[in-house]
Amino acid sequence: MLITLEGIDGSGKSTLYRGLEERLADVNPLFTREPGSPYLGEAVRRAIAENNDPLAEAALFVADHAVHLATVVRPALEEGRLVISDRYSDSRFAYQQVSLKGYHENPKQWLTAVHSRWSIVPDITFLLLISPKNALARLGDRGEKEHFEQEEFLEEVQKNYLDRMSENPNRFILVDAELPAETILDFVEKSIRERINKQ
Numbered sequence: 001m002l003i004t005l006e007g008i009d010g011s012g013k014s015t016l017y018r019g020l021e022e023r024l025a026d027v028n029p030l031f032t033r034e035p036g037s038p039y040l041g042e043a044v045r046r047a048i049a050e051n052n053d054p055l056a057e058a059a060l061f062v063a064d065h066a067v068h069l070a071t072v073v074r075p076a077l078e079e080g081r082l083v084i085s086d087r088y089s090d091s092r093f094a095y096q097q098v099s100l101k102g103y104h105e106n107p108k109q110w111l112t113a114v115h116s117r118w119s120i121v122p123d124i125t126f127l128l129l130i131s132p133k134n135a136l137a138r139l140g141d142r143g144e145k146e147h148f149e150q151e152e153f154l155e156e157v158q159k160n161y162l163d164r165m166s167e168n169p170n171r172f173i174l175v176d177a178e179l180p181a182e183t184i185l186d187f188v189e190k191s192i193r194e195r196i197n198k199q
């Protein structure tokens with residue numbers, strides 16, 4: 001089973017991820033993330049930091065996904081393990097639909113085409129919803145900001161996440177990311193355990 005965690009920067013995904021690592025240790029899931037595949041992770045980080053070509057950046061995110069799938073996700077799923085990924089393909093549909101505006105006539109169509117046939121669709125996606133203003137305030141004291149971390153940009157990203165959710169209502173579970181971290185963790189842990197027990 002493949003579970004993904006999605007949400008804008010500052011939505012608390014990393015805190016949730018760390019909490020799940022502790023809480024679900026008995027299930028022995030494989031915890032992983034995008035970007036960060038074995039040999040492309042560094043190139044993606046560099047593309048984000050340099051911020052000079054959205055198309056190159058988008059292509060690297062896709063390549064990172066392909067390597068992630070081939071080397072990490074697919075082998076673990078074939079072994080029957082639970083895989084939990086901090087960001088996955090919905091991040092591309094949410095972020096690159098904004099960053100590719102003007103670089104591609106129809107970013108959504110391109111993203112759909114580029115993922116079709118080989119990518120694996122998650123079984124469940126938890127979407128952490130928060131106002132971009134509050135999300136950015138949380139990121140406030142983290143030092144230098146990535147180019148994605150702008151209020152208007154994140155407003156659009158979040159809208160794309162919500163569109164994606166309305167197109168895939170059975171896969172998405174919406175989480176109010178303004179709730180206390182412990183409440184969120186309790187809810188997500190319970191939802192995952194229920195799903196595992198139903199299998």
Ligand code: TYD
Binds near residue numbers: 048088092148
């Ligand atoms: P990351 O450092 O993992 O940020 P976070 O801790 O918020 O998850 O990811 C870097 C940035 O890359 C983040 O702002 C989201 C963005 N991103 C995309 O634009 N497209 C993608 O496909 C992925 C996986 C991430």
